[in-house]
Amino acid sequence: MSTSQTTTTDHHPALAHQFDSMEQQQDASTFGMWVFLLTEIMMFGGLFTAYLIYRLKYYPAFVAGSTSISVSWGFANTLVLIGSSFTMAMAVWSAQTGRRKGQVWFLIGTMILGAAFLGVKAKEYYDKWDECHIPGHVIGKGFNTWGGCEVKNPKLGNIADEIREKDPKVPEVAAVQIAKQTEIFFSFYFAMTGLHAFHMVIGLGLLTWLLLRAKSGEFGPSYYTPVELGGLYWHFVDIVWIFLFPLLYLISRHQHGA
Amino acid sequence: MSSATTIVKPVMPERHYLNDNYGIRSWLLTKDHKRIAILYLFSITVFFFIGGLFAALIRLHLLTPNGELFQADTYNRLFTMHGVNMIFFFLIPSVPAVIGNFLIPIMVGTKDLAFPKINLLSWYLYIGGATFSLIALVSGGVDTGWTFYAPLSSGYVKSPVIVMAVGILIVGFSSIFTGLNFIVTVHRMRAPGMTWGRLPLFVWANYAASLIMILGTPVIAITLILLALERGFHIGIFDPKLGGDPVLFQHMFWFYSHPAVYIMILPGMGVISEIVTCFSRKRVFGYSFIAFSSIAIAVFGFVVWAHHMFVAGISVYSALVFSLLSYAVAIPSAVKVFNWTATMYKGSVKMDTPMLYAMAFIGLFTIGGLTGLFLAALGLDIHIHDTYFVVAHFHYVMVGGMVTAYLGGLHFWWPKMTGRMYPEAPAKLAALITFIGFNLTFFPQFILGYMGMPRRYWAYPAEFQVLNVLSSAGASVLAVGFILPLLYFAWSLKYGEIAGDNPWQATGLEWETTSPPPTHNFHEIPIVTKEPYAYGEGEEVPVVH
DSSP states (O other): OHHHHHHTTSOOTTOOTTOSSHHHHHHHHHHHHHHHHHHHHHHHHHHHHHHHHHHHHTHHHHHHHHHHSOHHHHHHHHHHHHHHHHHHHHHHHHHHTTOHHHHHHHHHHHHHHHHHHHHHHHHHHHHHHHTTOOOSSSSSSOSTGGGTOOOSSTTSSOHHHHHHHHOTTSOHHHHHHHHHHHHHHHHHHHHHHHHHHHHHHHHHHHHHHHHHHHHTTOOBTTBOHHHHHHHHHHHHHHHHHHHHHIIIIITTTTOOOO | OOTTTOOSOOOOOSSOTTTSSOSHHHHHTOOOHHHHHHHHHHHHHHHHHHHHHHHHHHHHHTTSTTOOSSOHHHHHHHHHHHHHHHIIIIITTIIIIIIIHHHHHHHHTOSSOSOHHHHHHHHHHHHHHHHHHHHHHHTTOOOSOTTOOTTIIIIIOOSOHHHHHHHHHHHHHHHHHHHHHHHHHHHHOOOTTOOGGGSOHHHHHHHHHHHHHHHHHHHHHHHHHHHHHHHHHOOOSSOGGGTOOHHHHHHHHHHHHHHHHHHHHHHHHHHHHHHHHHHHTSOOTTHHHHHHHHHHHHHHHTTOGGGGOTTTTOOHHHHHHHHHHHHHHHHHHHHHHHHHHHHHTTSOOOOOHHHHHHHHHHHHHHHHHHHHHHHHSHHHHHHHTTBHHHHHHHHHHIIIIIIHHHHHHHHHHHHHHHSBOOOHHHHHHHHHHHHHHHHHHHHHHHHHHHHTOBTTOSOOOGGGHHHHHHHHHHHHHHHHHHHHHHHHHHHHHHHSOBOOSOTTOOOSGGGTSOSSOOTTSOSSOOOOOSOTTOTTSSOOOOOOO
């Protein structure tokens, strides 16, 4: 202990009183972040499990629902998020190597990409509104035409028609039944992307706080833990999307529903 | 305290964590784990007595068979609010957030938990969740039972389910942060020489409970979010009318709530390991077995949840597997009980109050654990499920186990926390009253359940009345046993004998610092060179009075 206490004589201003050294502080903080991310995995895990169970239970409906959402917007958003992970990694690198301007600009870049992601998500949500694909009958005007919602463009959103277009052999009653069940798919679509978007909003809050601290020049080679941990969180949220995108948008593309 | 070893009268240290700072701000903005523990102590005591009040009303109502005191609907709210308050706002935080918060940094030999601000945040989250619980309470209370089974909770009842769910969600995060803090502290903040093999068993037990907190709690969070979404927006997740699956709710609920009973009991087992060793004046028997049995309980705890669902419509094969796995939990639990008993064997057992509680724990937990095996047995469970047998089993483990351990721990570490001794005679009396009252309350319930009285019923056939009256009488005795410590603990703050650093001549780092400890716990960070329970090594045999 005596040796580690001598290192604390050059007391770093960011060293909290309960730690002996900056190394211990960084080590504990990083470990804490990983433990926290573990809890996040369990939380999303519960949701993913429920999704997979219902996918098995209502397989044709999940195929139909999945086919009805726009892959191109989802793909664009995937690129945006991967890009933001890159800028975030660069922000961490800039902090580690003491590039103050780099930190600020890369953090700003990450925030812009994060906001762009949320913008696209909002556009997609709005489309769901237009297509009468908001589940439940509390928000929106009811699910699809039988909920009393008038689809603006009849080509869009009428999942029963889409199913019959793909496979004319499906009887109309069955197609309507499957289309009704897509409501559960959309319940999960909104629950999963909503929880993810909520994490993005928290991430943007964290980035704002990091940006303010980076601007005042707090981070450098001897102290960059907050940027690194903010980065860990940001990458985690990206990875959740990397699982969400195939599960919601891609997985059933080439399946035939009924 | 043996007079042979104390010639000098112990004195209070001049400066300690309680008088380091004064005023309400110094408490509400404190980052000192010891002060946060005291904040928790006050808050959970309030909820213990709120939950206790509901229990008292339930027992009062069940004095007569025809439900003359409350209406059926009110009765539903009473047992729900009893369960919710006791489980989420008392039992889960009890030992970890109060005793664990106070002791873990000291026991591992550091100045504070790894994240003091998050520790304070977790207390504020607790208060936030508690506020929602109180809002739900004053707006009529929830009537779904503490299990919130869907679709009853998501579509049918009219009570404030969402408010309660938000409260539990928030308090869940408080628990996650406590667990996270403990895990990081144990991994990264141990004093030099404090190897894993030298960690006190209390730390091991809390570490195991923390694992469950961080892995289980997020699942109840997402379950409650989905429940609230279904209730609020009528989207189909659990309600079969909307295409959902009610059994999935039970799976997700018990995936957390079964391990959660180990969050509630493991820290209590940790307390017992400390007390039994100290008052037997003997090295703990089978240190590594007790330590690893805690981890084993945490791990097994995650794979037994569906034993709550044997009659919920799960397949008979999965029921068989879950039944078998549930039996496996009995092994590490029995390992602990046998090791405690073996520790006492040929020890010089001293019957101070903490030891009385510890011995009560061992007996009551054994009964609670063995009746758990009845319930894990597939065939028998179909007969006694949802009866008072379950209620009695659960209370033997939770009240006879955890509350007893919590009280034992409070008595044991009270001198460390406050610097003063509690009065021994009334404390022994309270321990005795609690033990008698507890058994009188809950033993008849085993018989009632076995005879077929269902739980949560507002009225019952007249032939069950004698046993119900016994149980209610026991509850009033139990109440006395719980109120007494409140009085003499308060009394001891001013009039209690000065305790000195180590009134029990116990081993462990917490007894090497002053009572109460200084704000930074140690004047100098200790270097650990010994095993944790070096009792009887170069120690005088205490004089028996």
